[in-house]
Amino acid sequence: MLIFLDTFINFIKLLTSLNWRRLDLRRIDQRLVMFHNILHNQVAIPIPDYLKPITRPSRTSHTKAFQNIQTTTDCHKFPSFPEQSSTGMLYLPTLLTSLDLSSAWLLAG
Numbered sequence: 043m044l045i046f047l048d049t050f051i052n053f054i055k056l057l058t059s060l061n062w063r064r065l066d067l068r069r070i071d072q073r074l075v076m077f078h079n080i081l082h083n084q085v086a087i088p089i090p091d092y093l094k095p096i097t098r099p100s101r102t103s104h105t106k107a108f109q110n111i112q113t114t115t116d117c118h119k120f121p122s123f124p125e126q127s128s129t130g131m132l133y134l135p136t137l138l139t140s141l142d143l144s145s146a147w148l149l150a151g
């Protein structure tokens with residue numbers, strides 16, 4: 043157990059010295075960059091049919107917001123793996139929706 047803890051601590055020190063983020067956070071960033079590219083037709087991937095733009099904007103939403111996906115089936119509500127959840131893609135900050143491709147690399151850093 044002590045060897046594992048030392049290895050983990052050394053790994054964390056290495057990540058912080060290189061100014062890298064954790065892998066799960068980098069994956070979220072890359073998913074958001076890919077979603078941005080799909081949304082702005084910068085890659086040849088169509089927007090899925092289940093993503094629909096909002097019909098009634100609220101005062102806190104922006105022009106690129108999507109409707110919240112609602113379901114009554116538990117297997118869709120509570121996926122077994124966290125990365126299957128699409129809620130991170132539904133609430134994009136306004137800054138992300140206004141970026142162009144040349145500044146999208148800033149999200150990964």
